[in-house]
Amino acid sequence: MISKNFTTVLSLWAFLSFAFVTGQEVTIIPTGNDLINISYVLGQLEGQPAVYFEIRAETRGYIGFGFSNQTCMTNSDAMVTWMDWVTFELVVQDWTFYTTGTPYERELDQQQDWRVESLVWNEDGVSTTLSFVRLYNTGDPVDIIIEDKTMNLIFSVGEWPALHHHPIGRSGNILFNLIQGTK
Numbered sequence: 206m207i208s209k210n211f212t213t214v215l216s217l218w219a220f221l222s223f224a225f226v227t228g229q230e231v232t233i234i235p236t237g238n239d240l241i242n243i244s245y246v247l248g249q250l251e252g253q254p255a256v257y258f259e260i261r262a263e264t265r266g267y268i269g270f271g272f273s274n275q276t277c278m279t280n281s282d283a284m285v286t287w288m289d290w291v292t293f294e295l296v297v298q299d300w301t302f303y304t305t306g307t308p309y310e311r312e313l314d315q316q317q318d319w320r321v322e323s324l325v326w327n328e329d330g331v332s333t334t335l336s337f338v339r340l341y342n343t344g345d346p347v348d349i350i351i352e353d354k355t356m357n358l359i360f361s362v363g364e365w366p367a368l369h370h371h372p373i374g375r376s377g378n379i380l381f382n383l384i385q386g387t388k
């Protein structure tokens with residue numbers, strides 16, 4: 206647990222100082238929901254344009270986030286991540302979802318492209334802060350490229366184990382242009 210707290214401090218520092226050094230603003234994405242807050246900074250990862258995201262959500266279960274070609278999970282490129290309650294291992298999965306509803310038609314991507322920097326169970330006892338990076342263009346043909354246009358950002362938060370249900374109000378689609386920081 207000590208090392209996890211240490212990671213929190215480091216990653217928060219990294220996130221904020223990154224914004225400071227690059228002069229990039231931290232943009233808050235309106236989720237329409239106080240249970241999930243999403244912010245990000247534009248930057249670079251290994252010389253390629255990338256988005257540094259931070260999600261703070263009221264869950265100790267899973268957090269899902271991604272981009273969709275539609276306004277839901279159908280034809281989406283999304284990451285699902287959680288900390289295993291038994292082993293305390295971080296699980297990060299990059300999926301292509303072909304349908305919505307249960308059971309999902311989905312495929313685990315051969316190339317895993319969401320880089321989770323840290324997942325921390327916050328000291329309030331109920332929430333989790335997740336920091337991760339995604340390249341604009343992963344080079345994986347099944348992925349969605351981050352472009353200067355309004356995109357469908359999808360999110361979902363639920364209990365562990367993951368993907369068994371999405372409680373109402375804890376998942377959604379946000380129309381947002383990440384490059385411009387506007388709707």
Ligand SMILES: *[C@@H]1O[C@H](CO)[C@@H](O)[C@H](O)[C@H]1NC(C)=O
Pocket residue numbers: 239240241242261262263332
């Ligand atoms: C999200 O932000 C709002 C407004 O600052 C705050 O009231 C709420 O507690 C935050 N939610 C989480 C899960 O941190």
Ligand SMILES: *[C@@H]1O[C@H](CO)[C@@H](O)[C@H](O)[C@H]1NC(C)=O
Pocket residue numbers: 274280281282301302346347348349
């Ligand atoms: C979304 O659309 C792009 C462009 O047509 C395509 O390359 C990509 O495979 C699609 N992704 C999914 C998950 O449907």
